[in-house]
Amino acid sequence: MPYRAPVDDYRFLFDHVVGLDQVRATERFEEASDDLTTAILTEAGKLCEDVMAPLQKAGDLTPSYLENGVVRTADGYADGFKAIATGGWIGMSADPEYGGMGLPMSVTTAVNEMMSSACLSLQLAPLMSQGQIEALEHHGSDAIKELYLPKLISGEWTGTMNLTEPQAGSDVGALSSKAVDSGDGTYKISGQKIYISWGDNDFAENICHLVLARLPGAPAGTKGISLFLVPKYLPNADGSLGKANSLSVVSLEHKMGLHGSPTCVMQYDAATGWLVGPEGGGMAAMFTMMNNARLGVGGQGIGAAEGAYQHALAYAMDRKQGRTATSETGTIVDHADVRRMLMTMKADIFAARAIALSCAVAIDMTNATGDADWQARAAFLTPIAKAFGTDVGIEVANTGIQIHGGMGVIEETGAAQFSRDVRVTAIYEGTNGIQSMDLVARKMMDGGEMANRLLDEIEHHAEAARERFPNMADAVWSATESLREATEWLTAQTDMQERFAGSVPYLRAFARVLGGHLHLTAALADTPGGTREKLARFYILRLLPEHAGLLTHAMAGAADLYAMSVEELAS
Structure with missing residues (x-):
């Protein structure tokens, strides 16, 4: 099955889950209408399907190499980058004064994710330029902006x-x-x-x-x-x-x-x-670039997950192996465990994508209004979007290999490439451990105010959903209360080592709860018995309960991590 750009998923998320209407209501982004957004996503999807996806395997088989001090890029990459540049995709969110489109970061995030699904190696090139463009817009002198920005935005320079x-x-x-x-x-x-x-x-x-x-x-x-x-x-x-x-x-x-x-x-x-x-x-200027790059890398993880999921689904719908009591297709997609894996992949991709786009909306609202609350929300969601997005990318790609069985480790199938390509995203732009430390330290210097504000919103939303989806709403509400207790415990710790010891499971638990909230939002916007409701039910009743064990770990403190000496670790 060839790669299919999930344009309808982005449109649904924009219209019903992450609140792009708030962004469109601002003066800065009032031209980003539904029609324009749809046209942008559709054209970008065609680029990904027709131009970038065919380069995925070529880049893996014919890598870039160094020749007489010059890098020679993989077969087809020069034409692929030219198509990205001439389409204006590098400067989607850049200042129109220098040739950019001035689109919301939300739209750029969706397009970048699609490009990552199609060919992650090539997508890295425009992502690097986008980060530099943003840093120069905020910190470059007028002379630097006038000379460099038009060239970077056009793709003449990278x-x-x-x-x-x-x-x-x-x-x-x-x-x-x-x-x-x-x-x-x-x-x-x-x-x-x-x-x-x-x-x-x-x-x-x-x-x-x-x-x-x-x-x-x-x-x-x-x-x-x-x-x-x-x-x-x-x-x-x-x-x-x-x-x-x-x-x-x-x-x-x-x-x-x-x-x-x-x-x-x-x-x-x-x-x-x-x-x-x-x-x-230097660090202030670089972090202007890095914060949105962290969201971009989270999107890379989600994009790789989407590609791996589509690849695994196509294989599962074609591969005949064994017999099952339920036989829709006569292929392995009928097996219960294969269904479990595919449902987990699909549910986690939706949750990670919705978190990333929620973060992008907060960035857009910050840029459009300068409001400190939106800025705090964007800052809080950034490490979660980066870490959870890349963790999901790695897990989904790994599961894709499992679905392929023995063929998953045979390079010709292409399943292993997704896993090899996405693995580094958990290290890029600050490892995911650093993201979790940032979350429980710097992002909680307010005593957990931003965290609790988000938890209040989730609980109020769950209460409103109880009439239609009592089981799912109760599960989300209860998980949120558990997360609030863990947040209170963390913020009460004055020894940062106590926080850091449980920061990774805490971030994961927060992502799980956010994912449940966003899935519930999607179910409410769906028709009764629709696909989104079914996916939400799977996530909330099967995956969300993981939060309990994660929070137990998060509040265990640091003592047992250091109970063994270095010598004992090595024995």
Whole structure:
């Protein structure tokens, strides 16, 4: 079965679950009508189905490679990227002043997810540029914006982000790359960066790197980090390209997946760069890029899950094996355990997608209104959207292999590629453990106010749903109360180690409850006995109960984690 873009799912979520009407009611996004949104999703879906999906296997079999210092991309990728660029898909949410569409992040999130379903390796390239565009819009000088943004938005130039160094992974403050003021408005950047997605390619005129580095005399840690824009070729004032900058691709990483996406080791040898934002403001500028990138990576996980689900479903509907008491098709889709796996995949994809789009709506409302409550909601939902979206991607892709049985580990079927490709998303943009620590620490510095506000909304909604769906509504309400008790316990812990010890199961439990709420919302909008109601019933009565064990774990504290010494762990 070829990939089918789930346009109808996005439309249903926008219209009935996540509240895109609120976004459309703002002055900033009033032109994002239902007709326009439908047209955008439909055209993007065609691009994904007809252009990107055929490149999925090609990128895996003919990976990018380094030749004489230049990255050669996988077969068909140059044409695929050109189709993305000429369609305007890179600049969907970018400022129209520089050639962007100015669409809500909600719509961009849906399109990016579809692209991830079709060909995750290639989708990484426009996602990197989108992050750089946003960072420059917020922190770049007028001169940088005027020169770089039109080129990045059009796809003539591509963008990257350079954080990680061999000795400084998640601990960004330990980086050692240096920047020296040249005295003419530019800086000389020196150092090595690793894990740079799409650090080079053979289809863009220029590759523009955002690089974190430290100025002389800057304080230790993250406060001493500045952000610099370092292009592969130095542009002239008119935008034409001048001489090559003193930077190079040292090597490409040999990865378990995402073979079509070149992950580069970058070397900067007194390369010319321009300061983005103030000195010492590098992390603030980079986090402008990273926060929405975290939502984008969550969408990548969901997209990979969608692709893996469609792949597994097609196989299950075709493969004949054994006999069952219930025989709709005569294939393995009739087996109870295969149905369990497929239903779990489908229900979790819906929950993760709805959480991600709810986060995107909160970002849009923040951008449109500047309201602090919307900003707090977006900040709170971001780590959940990223971690749960990528966890679901990994789990669904793994389940897809199981449905294929022995054929799942045979590369020709394509099932294993989804698992190999999506695995790194739980590590990108801050590991999922870091996301959970962020949730229980920084996002609860308000004493749990934002968390409890969300829980209040879920409970009120469940109470309103009791007349139509008493069992489902009661289950959601009860789970929410349990989550509230755990939230109160966490916020009462002054020792952060106690919070961190249970942060991962707490985040997962919060996602489970949010998923139940959003499934219940979908059931209320469905016709009686409809598909959405059936899926909601499966999620709420079978998957939501996991929250109880997760919350027990979340409140267990840290003592037993350290009860064994390091020597005992190694014995």
